[in-house]
Amino acid sequence: MKEKAYHSIHITKDKCIGCVHCLTACPTKAIRVQDGKARIIDELCIDCGECLRVCPYDAVHSHTTSFAALDAFAYKVAIPSTVLYGQFGSAILPNEILSALRRIGFDEVYDLSSICELNCAATEEYLNEHPRPRPFITATCPVVVRIIQGRYPALCRQILPIEPPREIAAKILRTILPKALNIPPEKIGIIHLTPCPAKMVSINSPATLNKSYIDGAISIRDIYPQILAALRKSQEDALMRHLFPETQFSGIGMGWSLSGGETRGLKNHRAVAVSGIQDTMRVLDQVESGLLQDIDLLECTVCPDGCVGGPLEVENRFLAKSRILQLVDAAGERAVVDPKDVSRLYHKNFLSFDHPVTPVESRPLDADPARAIRKAKRRERVFADLPRKDCGVCGAPDCRTLADDIVRGLARLDDCPFVKKEKR
Protein backbone atom coordinates (compact mmCIF):
# COMPACT_ATOMS: atom_id res chain seq x y z
CA MET A 1 0.00 0.00 0.00
CA LYS A 2 1.15 3.51 -0.72
CA GLU A 3 2.51 5.33 2.27
CA LYS A 4 0.30 8.21 3.34
CA ALA A 5 2.07 11.54 2.91
CA TYR A 6 2.76 13.52 6.04
CA HIS A 7 0.97 16.86 6.38
CA SER A 8 1.30 19.61 8.95
CA ILE A 9 -2.04 21.28 8.24
CA HIS A 10 -5.19 19.77 9.72
CA ILE A 11 -8.79 20.81 10.25
CA THR A 12 -10.20 20.70 13.78
CA LYS A 13 -13.66 19.34 13.07
CA ASP A 14 -15.24 20.61 16.29
CA LYS A 15 -14.36 24.18 15.43
CA CYS A 16 -15.13 24.05 11.69
CA ILE A 17 -18.56 25.41 10.77
CA GLY A 18 -18.28 24.58 7.07
CA CYS A 19 -18.04 28.12 5.66
CA VAL A 20 -16.16 28.92 2.44
CA HIS A 21 -13.16 31.00 3.58
CA CYS A 22 -10.55 28.26 3.32
CA LEU A 23 -12.15 26.79 0.18
CA THR A 24 -11.48 29.90 -1.86
CA ALA A 25 -8.13 30.72 -0.25
CA CYS A 26 -6.54 27.37 -1.09
CA PRO A 27 -4.19 27.90 -4.06
CA THR A 28 -4.27 24.25 -5.11
CA LYS A 29 -8.02 23.80 -4.61
CA ALA A 30 -7.36 21.06 -2.10
CA ILE A 31 -10.30 21.74 0.24
CA ARG A 32 -13.89 20.55 -0.02
CA VAL A 33 -16.73 21.05 2.42
CA GLN A 34 -18.59 17.80 2.90
CA ASP A 35 -21.32 17.13 5.45
CA GLY A 36 -20.80 20.61 6.83
CA LYS A 37 -17.07 20.26 7.53
CA ALA A 38 -13.98 21.22 5.57
CA ARG A 39 -11.81 18.34 4.41
CA ILE A 40 -8.33 18.52 2.89
CA ILE A 41 -7.45 16.33 -0.09
CA ASP A 42 -4.07 14.94 0.90
CA GLU A 43 -2.53 14.64 -2.57
CA LEU A 44 -3.29 18.28 -3.36
CA CYS A 45 -2.29 19.95 -0.07
CA ILE A 46 1.09 21.71 -0.13
CA ASP A 47 1.01 22.83 3.53
CA CYS A 48 1.31 26.50 2.60
CA GLY A 49 -0.98 27.60 5.44
CA GLU A 50 -3.17 29.96 3.38
CA CYS A 51 -6.24 28.30 4.93
CA LEU A 52 -4.82 28.83 8.40
CA ARG A 53 -4.50 32.56 7.69
CA VAL A 54 -8.10 33.05 6.64
CA CYS A 55 -10.10 30.77 8.95
CA PRO A 56 -12.23 33.03 11.20
CA TYR A 57 -12.97 30.17 13.62
CA ASP A 58 -9.43 29.03 14.34
CA ALA A 59 -10.34 25.63 12.95
CA VAL A 60 -7.16 25.13 10.92
CA HIS A 61 -4.36 23.76 12.97
CA SER A 62 -0.73 23.20 12.05
CA HIS A 63 1.08 20.37 13.71
CA THR A 64 4.39 21.55 15.19
CA THR A 65 6.63 20.29 17.98
CA SER A 66 5.60 21.12 21.54
CA PHE A 67 8.12 22.47 23.98
CA ALA A 68 7.32 19.65 26.40
CA ALA A 69 8.29 17.05 23.78
CA LEU A 70 11.89 18.26 24.05
CA ASP A 71 12.24 16.47 27.37
CA ALA A 72 13.07 13.37 25.36
CA PHE A 73 16.50 14.90 24.66
CA ALA A 74 19.40 15.17 27.09
CA TYR A 75 20.76 18.19 25.26
CA LYS A 76 18.46 20.67 23.49
CA VAL A 77 19.71 22.93 20.73
CA ALA A 78 17.65 25.73 19.18
CA ILE A 79 18.29 27.06 15.69
CA PRO A 80 15.77 29.89 15.34
CA SER A 81 14.78 31.28 11.96
CA THR A 82 16.10 34.83 11.63
CA VAL A 83 12.41 35.86 11.49
CA LEU A 84 12.49 35.57 15.29
CA TYR A 85 14.71 38.66 15.54
CA GLY A 86 11.91 40.76 14.06
CA GLN A 87 9.24 39.70 16.56
CA PHE A 88 10.18 42.03 19.40
CA GLY A 89 10.56 45.80 19.61
CA SER A 90 13.63 47.59 18.35
CA ALA A 91 15.07 47.82 21.87
CA ILE A 92 15.64 44.07 21.96
CA LEU A 93 18.76 42.86 20.22
CA PRO A 94 19.16 39.41 18.65
CA ASN A 95 21.75 38.44 21.26
CA GLU A 96 19.18 38.99 24.01
CA ILE A 97 16.66 36.82 22.20
CA LEU A 98 19.21 34.03 21.90
CA SER A 99 20.07 34.33 25.55
CA ALA A 100 16.38 34.32 26.51
CA LEU A 101 16.07 31.01 24.67
CA ARG A 102 18.87 29.59 26.81
CA ARG A 103 17.08 30.72 29.92
CA ILE A 104 13.81 29.04 29.00
CA GLY A 105 15.48 25.67 28.69
CA PHE A 106 17.63 25.30 25.59
CA ASP A 107 21.15 24.15 26.40
CA GLU A 108 22.53 25.92 23.39
CA VAL A 109 21.25 28.31 20.74
CA TYR A 110 22.84 29.00 17.36
CA ASP A 111 22.23 31.98 15.11
CA LEU A 112 21.45 31.10 11.49
CA SER A 113 22.58 34.33 9.82
CA SER A 114 26.13 33.00 9.40
CA ILE A 115 24.83 29.81 7.78
CA CYS A 116 22.63 31.90 5.49
CA GLU A 117 25.78 33.68 4.38
CA LEU A 118 27.46 30.30 3.86
CA ASN A 119 24.52 29.09 1.78
CA CYS A 120 24.71 32.19 -0.40
CA ALA A 121 28.44 31.70 -1.03
CA ALA A 122 27.87 28.03 -1.90
CA THR A 123 25.05 29.01 -4.26
CA GLU A 124 27.40 31.44 -6.00
CA GLU A 125 29.94 28.66 -6.43
CA TYR A 126 27.32 26.28 -7.78
CA LEU A 127 26.11 28.83 -10.31
CA ASN A 128 29.68 29.49 -11.41
CA GLU A 129 30.22 25.80 -12.08
CA HIS A 130 26.86 25.14 -13.74
CA PRO A 131 26.09 27.49 -16.64
CA ARG A 132 22.94 25.54 -17.49
CA PRO A 133 19.98 25.25 -17.05
CA ARG A 134 18.64 28.71 -16.33
CA PRO A 135 17.12 29.87 -14.11
CA PHE A 136 17.94 27.73 -11.11
CA ILE A 137 15.33 27.93 -8.37
CA THR A 138 16.24 28.13 -4.67
CA ALA A 139 15.18 25.25 -2.39
CA THR A 140 14.72 27.15 0.85
CA CYS A 141 10.93 27.28 0.85
CA PRO A 142 9.64 23.72 1.30
CA VAL A 143 6.28 24.70 -0.18
CA VAL A 144 7.92 25.84 -3.41
CA VAL A 145 9.72 22.51 -3.67
CA ARG A 146 6.40 20.73 -3.10
CA ILE A 147 4.56 22.84 -5.72
CA ILE A 148 7.28 22.11 -8.26
CA GLN A 149 7.09 18.36 -7.53
CA GLY A 150 3.35 18.33 -8.05
CA ARG A 151 2.52 21.00 -10.61
CA TYR A 152 5.76 21.75 -12.43
CA PRO A 153 7.50 18.35 -12.62
CA ALA A 154 9.67 19.51 -15.52
CA LEU A 155 11.26 22.10 -13.22
CA CYS A 156 12.52 19.59 -10.65
CA ARG A 157 15.91 19.58 -12.38
CA GLN A 158 16.12 23.37 -12.04
CA ILE A 159 16.04 23.34 -8.25
CA LEU A 160 19.48 24.40 -7.03
CA PRO A 161 20.78 21.37 -5.09
CA ILE A 162 22.20 23.11 -2.02
CA GLU A 163 20.46 22.40 1.28
CA PRO A 164 18.77 25.38 3.00
CA PRO A 165 20.53 27.02 5.99
CA ARG A 166 18.42 25.24 8.63
CA GLU A 167 19.49 21.80 7.39
CA ILE A 168 23.13 22.81 6.87
CA ALA A 169 23.28 24.25 10.39
CA ALA A 170 21.76 21.10 11.90
CA LYS A 171 24.12 18.90 9.90
CA ILE A 172 27.15 20.83 11.13
CA LEU A 173 25.94 20.68 14.74
CA ARG A 174 25.19 16.98 14.43
CA THR A 175 28.72 16.43 13.23
CA ILE A 176 30.50 18.41 15.93
CA LEU A 177 28.31 18.32 19.06
CA PRO A 178 28.32 14.59 19.95
CA LYS A 179 32.13 14.62 19.99
CA ALA A 180 32.43 17.95 21.79
CA LEU A 181 29.85 17.10 24.45
CA ASN A 182 30.41 13.37 24.62
CA ILE A 183 26.65 12.79 24.33
CA PRO A 184 25.25 10.16 21.94
CA PRO A 185 23.84 11.83 18.80
CA GLU A 186 20.30 10.57 19.40
CA LYS A 187 20.23 12.32 22.78
CA ILE A 188 20.88 15.70 21.17
CA GLY A 189 17.71 17.42 19.97
CA ILE A 190 18.13 20.05 17.28
CA ILE A 191 15.01 22.18 17.03
CA HIS A 192 14.12 24.81 14.48
CA LEU A 193 11.99 27.75 15.61
CA THR A 194 9.92 28.90 12.69
CA PRO A 195 6.94 30.92 11.44
CA CYS A 196 6.31 28.23 8.81
CA PRO A 197 3.89 25.27 9.03
CA ALA A 198 5.65 23.46 6.19
CA LYS A 199 8.95 22.99 8.03
CA MET A 200 7.44 20.01 9.86
CA VAL A 201 6.79 18.47 6.47
CA SER A 202 10.35 18.99 5.28
CA ILE A 203 11.55 17.46 8.54
CA ASN A 204 9.24 14.45 8.50
CA SER A 205 9.30 13.73 4.78
CA PRO A 206 12.30 15.55 3.29
CA ALA A 207 12.29 15.96 -0.49
CA THR A 208 16.07 15.98 -0.91
CA LEU A 209 17.54 14.21 2.13
CA ASN A 210 17.37 10.59 3.26
CA LYS A 211 16.67 11.92 6.71
CA SER A 212 16.38 15.46 8.03
CA TYR A 213 19.10 16.62 10.44
CA ILE A 214 16.48 18.51 12.45
CA ASP A 215 14.41 16.81 15.16
CA GLY A 216 11.46 19.15 15.30
CA ALA A 217 10.03 22.58 14.62
CA ILE A 218 8.45 24.82 17.22
CA SER A 219 6.12 27.52 15.99
CA ILE A 220 7.22 31.05 16.90
CA ARG A 221 3.64 31.68 17.94
CA ASP A 222 3.81 28.88 20.52
CA ILE A 223 7.15 29.81 22.06
CA TYR A 224 6.72 33.59 21.93
CA PRO A 225 5.10 34.04 25.38
CA GLN A 226 7.94 32.20 27.09
CA ILE A 227 10.61 34.22 25.31
CA LEU A 228 8.79 37.44 26.15
CA ALA A 229 8.56 36.49 29.82
CA ALA A 230 12.26 35.63 29.94
CA LEU A 231 13.14 38.93 28.26
CA ARG A 232 11.06 40.91 30.77
CA LYS A 233 12.67 39.19 33.73
CA SER A 234 16.15 40.20 32.70
CA GLN A 235 15.84 43.71 31.35
CA GLU A 236 18.61 44.94 33.63
CA ASP A 237 21.04 42.21 32.65
CA ALA A 238 20.32 42.82 28.99
CA LEU A 239 21.56 46.35 29.29
CA MET A 240 24.95 45.12 30.39
CA ARG A 241 24.98 42.12 28.09
CA HIS A 242 24.92 44.50 25.11
CA LEU A 243 28.51 45.31 25.97
CA PHE A 244 29.65 41.72 25.49
CA PRO A 245 27.98 40.49 22.34
CA GLU A 246 28.18 36.70 22.24
CA THR A 247 27.36 36.17 18.59
CA GLN A 248 28.62 38.02 15.56
CA PHE A 249 25.71 38.29 13.17
CA SER A 250 26.24 38.17 9.45
CA GLY A 251 25.19 41.27 7.54
CA ILE A 252 24.74 39.17 4.41
CA GLY A 253 22.64 36.54 6.18
CA MET A 254 20.60 38.78 8.47
CA GLY A 255 18.04 39.73 5.83
CA TRP A 256 17.57 36.15 4.60
CA SER A 257 13.94 35.99 5.73
CA LEU A 258 12.92 38.97 3.62
CA SER A 259 12.04 38.41 -0.03
CA GLY A 260 15.29 38.95 -1.95
CA GLY A 261 17.36 38.20 1.13
CA GLU A 262 18.60 34.85 -0.10
CA THR A 263 20.12 36.32 -3.21
CA ARG A 264 21.23 39.72 -1.93
CA GLY A 265 24.78 38.47 -1.32
CA LEU A 266 25.31 37.12 -4.86
CA LYS A 267 28.12 38.95 -6.58
CA ASN A 268 28.22 37.75 -10.17
CA HIS A 269 24.76 36.48 -10.92
CA ARG A 270 21.44 37.95 -11.82
CA ALA A 271 18.73 36.96 -9.39
CA VAL A 272 15.01 37.64 -9.19
CA ALA A 273 13.00 37.27 -5.99
CA VAL A 274 9.29 36.45 -6.00
CA SER A 275 7.09 36.14 -2.95
CA GLY A 276 3.47 35.20 -2.32
CA ILE A 277 1.83 32.01 -3.48
CA GLN A 278 -0.05 33.41 -6.49
CA ASP A 279 2.95 35.27 -7.87
CA THR A 280 5.17 32.26 -7.26
CA MET A 281 2.84 30.06 -9.30
CA ARG A 282 2.63 32.68 -12.02
CA VAL A 283 6.40 32.90 -12.38
CA LEU A 284 6.82 29.11 -12.28
CA ASP A 285 4.29 28.92 -15.11
CA GLN A 286 6.50 31.29 -17.08
CA VAL A 287 9.64 29.31 -16.36
CA GLU A 288 7.85 26.16 -17.51
CA SER A 289 7.00 27.93 -20.77
CA GLY A 290 10.73 28.51 -21.30
CA LEU A 291 10.91 32.11 -20.08
CA LEU A 292 13.35 33.84 -17.72
CA GLN A 293 16.34 32.04 -19.17
CA ASP A 294 18.38 35.22 -18.82
CA ILE A 295 17.99 34.96 -15.03
CA ASP A 296 20.54 32.89 -13.13
CA LEU A 297 18.66 32.34 -9.93
CA LEU A 298 15.02 32.58 -9.03
CA GLU A 299 14.21 32.92 -5.36
CA CYS A 300 10.63 31.94 -4.60
CA THR A 301 8.97 32.08 -1.20
CA VAL A 302 5.25 31.47 -0.95
CA CYS A 303 4.66 33.70 2.05
CA PRO A 304 4.12 37.38 1.31
CA ASP A 305 7.40 39.33 1.60
CA GLY A 306 9.30 36.08 2.30
CA CYS A 307 9.50 33.94 5.45
CA VAL A 308 8.88 37.09 7.46
CA GLY A 309 5.26 36.76 6.29
CA GLY A 310 4.93 33.21 7.64
CA PRO A 311 1.54 32.37 9.16
CA LEU A 312 2.96 31.25 12.53
CA GLU A 313 4.66 34.49 13.49
CA VAL A 314 3.31 36.90 16.09
CA GLU A 315 4.38 40.41 15.06
CA ASN A 316 2.60 41.76 12.00
CA ARG A 317 4.82 41.22 9.04
CA PHE A 318 5.31 44.87 8.18
CA LEU A 319 6.67 45.68 11.61
CA ALA A 320 8.77 42.53 11.64
CA LYS A 321 10.16 43.45 8.24
CA SER A 322 10.98 46.96 9.34
CA ARG A 323 12.77 45.63 12.43
CA ILE A 324 14.80 43.15 10.40
CA LEU A 325 15.76 45.86 7.92
CA GLN A 326 17.11 47.87 10.87
CA LEU A 327 19.21 44.89 11.88
CA VAL A 328 20.43 44.42 8.32
CA ASP A 329 21.48 48.07 8.24
CA ALA A 330 23.21 47.77 11.57
CA ALA A 331 25.15 44.67 10.50
CA GLY A 332 26.08 46.28 7.18
CA GLU A 333 28.12 44.12 4.82
CA ARG A 334 29.75 42.24 7.66
CA ALA A 335 30.83 38.77 6.57
CA VAL A 336 31.48 36.19 9.27
CA VAL A 337 32.19 33.16 7.11
CA ASP A 338 35.51 32.44 5.43
CA PRO A 339 34.89 31.74 1.72
CA LYS A 340 37.65 29.11 1.81
CA ASP A 341 35.72 27.13 4.43
CA VAL A 342 32.60 27.32 2.31
CA SER A 343 34.50 26.13 -0.73
CA ARG A 344 35.93 23.19 1.16
CA LEU A 345 32.52 22.10 2.50
CA TYR A 346 30.99 22.65 -0.91
CA HIS A 347 33.53 20.47 -2.69
CA LYS A 348 33.14 17.75 -0.07
CA ASN A 349 29.42 17.76 -1.08
CA PHE A 350 28.62 18.49 2.55
CA LEU A 351 26.09 21.12 1.47
CA SER A 352 24.41 19.16 -1.34
CA PHE A 353 21.14 17.29 -1.53
CA ASP A 354 21.30 13.55 -0.80
CA HIS A 355 19.22 13.00 -3.92
CA PRO A 356 17.57 15.22 -6.55
CA VAL A 357 13.98 16.41 -6.23
CA THR A 358 11.64 13.99 -7.99
CA PRO A 359 8.10 14.70 -9.23
CA VAL A 360 5.24 13.43 -7.12
CA GLU A 361 2.52 11.47 -8.82
CA SER A 362 0.18 13.69 -10.79
CA ARG A 363 -3.55 13.31 -10.71
CA PRO A 364 -4.80 12.88 -14.28
CA LEU A 365 -8.52 12.47 -14.93
CA ASP A 366 -7.86 8.85 -15.77
CA ALA A 367 -4.80 6.63 -15.97
CA ASP A 368 -5.80 5.66 -19.50
CA PRO A 369 -5.26 8.60 -21.89
CA ALA A 370 -8.22 7.78 -24.13
CA ARG A 371 -10.55 7.64 -21.13
CA ALA A 372 -9.00 10.82 -19.72
CA ILE A 373 -9.80 12.57 -23.00
CA ARG A 374 -13.44 11.43 -22.81
CA LYS A 375 -13.66 12.65 -19.22
CA ALA A 376 -12.16 16.01 -20.15
CA LYS A 377 -14.83 16.44 -22.81
CA ARG A 378 -17.54 15.51 -20.36
CA ARG A 379 -16.06 17.98 -17.87
CA GLU A 380 -16.49 20.79 -20.43
CA ARG A 381 -20.13 19.82 -20.98
CA VAL A 382 -20.81 19.64 -17.24
CA PHE A 383 -19.13 23.00 -16.69
CA ALA A 384 -21.30 24.59 -19.38
CA ASP A 385 -24.39 23.66 -17.32
CA LEU A 386 -23.06 25.18 -14.09
CA PRO A 387 -23.96 28.76 -13.08
CA ARG A 388 -20.31 30.00 -12.82
CA LYS A 389 -21.08 31.82 -9.61
CA ASP A 390 -18.25 30.07 -7.78
CA CYS A 391 -20.29 30.33 -4.58
CA GLY A 392 -18.84 27.26 -2.88
CA VAL A 393 -22.21 26.03 -1.61
CA CYS A 394 -21.70 22.66 -3.34
CA GLY A 395 -18.57 22.19 -1.26
CA ALA A 396 -16.09 22.73 -4.08
CA PRO A 397 -14.23 26.05 -4.33
CA ASP A 398 -15.63 26.95 -7.77
CA CYS A 399 -17.76 25.63 -10.61
CA ARG A 400 -14.79 24.41 -12.63
CA THR A 401 -13.57 22.32 -9.73
CA LEU A 402 -17.06 20.92 -9.17
CA ALA A 403 -17.16 19.84 -12.83
CA ASP A 404 -13.79 18.20 -12.31
CA ASP A 405 -14.98 16.41 -9.16
CA ILE A 406 -18.11 15.20 -10.96
CA VAL A 407 -16.20 13.50 -13.79
CA ARG A 408 -13.83 11.99 -11.24
CA GLY A 409 -16.86 10.54 -9.45
CA LEU A 410 -16.28 12.60 -6.29
CA ALA A 411 -19.38 14.82 -6.54
CA ARG A 412 -22.75 14.96 -8.26
CA LEU A 413 -24.39 17.56 -10.46
CA ASP A 414 -27.21 18.08 -7.98
CA ASP A 415 -24.68 19.14 -5.32
CA CYS A 416 -25.05 22.49 -7.10
CA PRO A 417 -27.91 24.43 -5.47
CA PHE A 418 -28.70 26.30 -8.70
CA VAL A 419 -28.98 23.18 -10.83
CA LYS A 420 -31.24 21.65 -8.18
CA LYS A 421 -33.51 24.67 -8.19
CA GLU A 422 -33.99 24.52 -11.96
CA LYS A 423 -34.97 20.88 -11.74
CA ARG A 424 -37.71 21.53 -9.23
Add this chain to the structure above:
Amino acid sequence: MAAEDVYRQEFPVKGGDFAKAGAVACRIKDLLKDLGLDTKTIRRAAIASYEAEMNVIMYAWEGRVNLAVSPREVSITVDDQGPGIADIELAMTEGYSTATPEMRELGFGAGMGLPNIKKNADIFHIDSESGRGTRLEIVIRTNGHKT
Protein backbone atom coordinates in the same frame (compact mmCIF):
# COMPACT_ATOMS: atom_id res chain seq x y z
CA MET B 1 -8.40 7.79 -35.01
CA ALA B 2 -11.88 7.62 -33.52
CA ALA B 3 -13.38 11.07 -33.00
CA GLU B 4 -14.18 10.39 -29.35
CA ASP B 5 -10.47 9.93 -28.72
CA VAL B 6 -9.63 13.50 -29.67
CA TYR B 7 -10.09 16.41 -27.30
CA ARG B 8 -10.58 19.73 -29.10
CA GLN B 9 -10.71 23.22 -27.76
CA GLU B 10 -10.40 26.65 -29.31
CA PHE B 11 -8.82 29.60 -27.54
CA PRO B 12 -9.19 33.12 -28.90
CA VAL B 13 -6.18 35.46 -28.61
CA LYS B 14 -6.35 39.23 -28.97
CA GLY B 15 -3.48 41.13 -30.56
CA GLY B 16 -1.77 43.60 -28.22
CA ASP B 17 -3.25 42.01 -25.10
CA PHE B 18 0.02 41.78 -23.18
CA ALA B 19 -1.81 41.61 -19.86
CA LYS B 20 -2.99 38.11 -20.77
CA ALA B 21 0.36 36.99 -22.18
CA GLY B 22 0.78 33.29 -21.60
CA ALA B 23 -2.78 32.62 -20.43
CA VAL B 24 -3.64 30.27 -23.29
CA ALA B 25 -0.37 28.37 -22.95
CA CYS B 26 -1.12 27.90 -19.25
CA ARG B 27 -4.58 26.53 -19.91
CA ILE B 28 -3.22 24.15 -22.50
CA LYS B 29 -0.55 22.99 -20.07
CA ASP B 30 -3.07 22.39 -17.25
CA LEU B 31 -5.31 20.47 -19.61
CA LEU B 32 -2.46 18.23 -20.82
CA LYS B 33 -1.61 17.47 -17.20
CA ASP B 34 -5.23 16.48 -16.55
CA LEU B 35 -5.04 14.19 -19.56
CA GLY B 36 -2.03 12.48 -18.03
CA LEU B 37 0.47 13.15 -20.82
CA ASP B 38 4.13 12.73 -19.98
CA THR B 39 6.17 15.60 -18.54
CA LYS B 40 8.40 16.04 -21.57
CA THR B 41 5.53 16.31 -24.02
CA ILE B 42 3.79 18.83 -21.77
CA ARG B 43 6.95 20.93 -21.53
CA ARG B 44 7.41 20.97 -25.29
CA ALA B 45 3.75 21.85 -25.84
CA ALA B 46 3.95 24.58 -23.20
CA ILE B 47 6.96 26.22 -24.85
CA ALA B 48 5.59 25.92 -28.39
CA SER B 49 2.12 27.20 -27.49
CA TYR B 50 3.54 30.06 -25.45
CA GLU B 51 5.71 31.25 -28.34
CA ALA B 52 2.83 30.89 -30.80
CA GLU B 53 0.43 32.75 -28.52
CA MET B 54 2.97 35.54 -28.03
CA ASN B 55 3.43 35.92 -31.78
CA VAL B 56 -0.29 36.66 -32.12
CA ILE B 57 -0.24 39.08 -29.18
CA MET B 58 2.82 40.91 -30.44
CA TYR B 59 2.21 41.13 -34.16
CA ALA B 60 -1.34 40.23 -35.16
CA TRP B 61 -4.78 41.80 -34.69
CA GLU B 62 -6.44 38.67 -33.54
CA GLY B 63 -6.04 34.95 -33.71
CA ARG B 64 -7.24 31.54 -32.61
CA VAL B 65 -5.32 28.70 -31.05
CA ASN B 66 -6.87 25.34 -31.85
CA LEU B 67 -5.84 22.46 -29.71
CA ALA B 68 -6.46 18.82 -30.57
CA VAL B 69 -5.16 16.12 -28.25
CA SER B 70 -5.18 12.40 -28.83
CA PRO B 71 -3.28 9.79 -26.85
CA ARG B 72 -0.70 9.83 -29.64
CA GLU B 73 -0.16 13.50 -30.31
CA VAL B 74 -0.82 17.11 -29.40
CA SER B 75 -1.69 19.29 -32.33
CA ILE B 76 -1.70 23.07 -31.98
CA THR B 77 -2.88 25.15 -34.90
CA VAL B 78 -2.69 28.91 -34.73
CA ASP B 79 -4.44 31.16 -37.24
CA ASP B 80 -4.14 34.89 -37.08
CA GLN B 81 -5.36 37.91 -38.98
CA GLY B 82 -2.41 40.24 -39.13
CA PRO B 83 0.40 41.62 -41.22
CA GLY B 84 1.75 38.18 -42.09
CA ILE B 85 5.41 37.37 -42.55
CA ALA B 86 7.09 38.76 -45.66
CA ASP B 87 10.10 36.45 -45.65
CA ILE B 88 9.45 33.19 -43.78
CA GLU B 89 12.96 31.86 -44.25
CA LEU B 90 14.38 35.00 -42.65
CA ALA B 91 11.83 34.82 -39.81
CA MET B 92 12.94 31.28 -39.05
CA THR B 93 16.52 32.47 -38.44
CA GLU B 94 17.53 32.53 -34.79
CA GLY B 95 17.93 36.09 -33.58
CA TYR B 96 15.94 37.68 -36.41
CA SER B 97 13.10 39.81 -35.09
CA THR B 98 10.85 42.64 -36.17
CA ALA B 99 9.90 43.42 -32.56
CA THR B 100 9.66 47.10 -31.67
CA PRO B 101 11.94 48.59 -29.00
CA GLU B 102 8.92 48.68 -26.65
CA MET B 103 8.41 44.92 -27.01
CA ARG B 104 12.11 44.32 -26.38
CA GLU B 105 11.87 46.49 -23.32
CA LEU B 106 9.30 44.00 -22.01
CA GLY B 107 11.72 41.18 -22.63
CA PHE B 108 10.08 39.91 -25.81
CA GLY B 109 11.27 39.80 -29.39
CA ALA B 110 14.62 38.07 -29.04
CA GLY B 111 14.07 36.46 -32.41
CA MET B 112 13.87 32.98 -30.94
CA GLY B 113 10.10 32.44 -31.18
CA LEU B 114 9.63 30.55 -34.44
CA PRO B 115 12.94 28.64 -34.21
CA ASN B 116 11.97 27.65 -30.67
CA ILE B 117 8.59 26.35 -31.82
CA LYS B 118 10.26 24.34 -34.56
CA LYS B 119 12.77 22.91 -32.12
CA ASN B 120 10.02 21.64 -29.84
CA ALA B 121 7.75 20.26 -32.56
CA ASP B 122 7.82 16.93 -34.38
CA ILE B 123 5.95 18.46 -37.31
CA PHE B 124 5.96 22.18 -38.03
CA HIS B 125 4.35 24.05 -40.90
CA ILE B 126 4.16 27.76 -41.39
CA ASP B 127 2.13 29.52 -44.00
CA SER B 128 1.76 33.25 -44.31
CA GLU B 129 0.31 35.80 -46.63
CA SER B 130 1.61 39.33 -46.41
CA GLY B 131 -1.13 41.69 -45.23
CA ARG B 132 -3.57 38.83 -44.41
CA GLY B 133 -2.22 36.60 -41.67
CA THR B 134 -0.24 33.58 -40.62
CA ARG B 135 -1.04 29.94 -39.94
CA LEU B 136 1.15 27.70 -37.81
CA GLU B 137 0.67 23.96 -37.56
CA ILE B 138 2.49 22.32 -34.72
CA VAL B 139 2.38 18.62 -33.90
CA ILE B 140 4.09 17.11 -30.88
CA ARG B 141 4.02 13.34 -30.54
CA THR B 142 3.57 12.01 -27.06
CA ASN B 143 6.33 9.85 -25.60
CA GLY B 144 6.34 6.28 -26.72
CA HIS B 145 4.93 7.35 -30.07
CA LYS B 146 8.07 8.93 -31.48
CA THR B 147 8.72 8.14 -35.09
